């Protein structure tokens with residue numbers, strides 16, 4: 001088992017390049033498989049989910065090759081069928097995008113149930129509802145499901161709840177459906193817009209992405225393209241928060257500041273000073289942090305994926321804060337771990353009640369998912385002594401190179417050698 005060691009670090013200083021968005025990349029890789037012509041994707045981060053996708057697609061005849069410059073070359077012209085590897089597709093969340101992407105081409109997609117981070121409940125009913133509205137039939141089996149459609153037909157779909165995953169999946173399916181589709185109560189996330197932009201570059205006819213009503217005129221086929229993924233707003237937000245905990249200054253480079261609106265507003269409220277430029281932001285910490293209340297919501301509201309890192313920041317703010325997760329009310333598995341470090345924090349009915357400004361002490365903690373891991377790293381940077389974090393593989397699902405990113409800023413974060421990790425386990 002891999003362990004990270006995080007030490008109390010002084011003020012941070014420096015800048016980090018922000019990688020391409022994980023969540024967008026997962027959609028773009030599926031979209032790339034919709035064309036019979038080669039597609040080149042730029043800026044896709046090298047993450048575990050991407051490796052899984054490469055192996056799933058290889059087994060159905062799709063070529064995905066990484067070039068030396070980091071581009072990914074995708075050629076789906078040799079695709080034979082869409083009977084997708086069940087274990088592979090259950091190893092990450094967004095495998096469901098292959099239904100939307102491949103159904104029109106092959107008429108049948110067999111796939112494992114989605115995996116990814118576990119927040120107790122992550123339903124896919126809105127995906128299934130949209131696919132059915134477009135003419136698909138769905139057979140649910142114990143460890144996989146089969147989606148069939150002899151012909152996809154445009155439809156008007158009103159989502160019961162705002163979901164980025166189902167919005168993207170429905171958009172993918174509708175692009176090659178016959179006629180017009182309207183998606184109402186659609187998610188407005190930058191990842192939805194990014195996917196629509198790429199599909200349009202391939203010849204799709206999508207308007208309205210970024211609003212809550214997306215209209216799609218089906219086309220017969222898509223062409224190849226070269227496309228760059230948007231930067232990861234969630235990683236950028238977490239690094240800005242690090243400046244608040246440790247003081248000093250942190251610059252996130254190669255980002256789209258508009259994607260971070262609600263996060264920046266909250267960080268200012270808490271007391272960070274921010275300098276926002278066209279494609280970078282610098283956060284200055286060191287001042288007194290103020291307690292606050294925060295509720296997550298779908299974009300443009302505060303992202304649930306930034307809830308855990310913000311919780312770490314608020315542990316260092318004076319007074320009582322309340323963090324409520326309206327998107328995933330059970331997404332608080334970081335809290336018992338923070339308590340091991342001495343944090344005074346309790347969870348009741350989807351909210352964390354934080355008594356900030358109490359000293360934290362390094363401890364042995366476990367990252368249950370990618371953002372819980374980010375939260376524990378941030379807490380460890382501001383705690384007395386050493387924090388040992390297991391579950392590193394979860395953190396690596398989100399970050400292409402988390403350790404060197406933090407170290408660039410002067411943070412004391414390192415991956416322990418096997419021998420050192422064994423010693424940690426025996427003391428834990």
Ligand SMILES: CC(=O)N[C@H]1[C@@H](OP(=O)(O)OP(=O)(O)OC[C@H]2O[C@@H](n3ccc(=O)[nH]c3=O)[C@H](O)[C@@H]2O)O[C@H](CO)[C@@H](O)[C@@H]1O
Nearest residue numbers: 023093094122123124125126127162163164165166305327
């Ligand atoms: C790979 C990926 O992009 N993951 C992101 C994506 O997950 P994911 O796409 O799974 O999340 P959604 O945007 O779909 O979920 C939003 C909300 O809708 C609900 N819902 C969703 C689908 C459905 O069929 N029925 C339903 O009720 C969910 O329980 C949740 O409360 O958006 C989440 C919310 O921003 C992020 O935390 C994840 O990092």
Ligand SMILES: C=C(OP(=O)(O)O)C(=O)O
Nearest residue numbers: 093094116117305370371
């Ligand atoms: C929840 C996340 O990922 P996934 O949806 O892939 O599990 C995340 O990125 O925070």
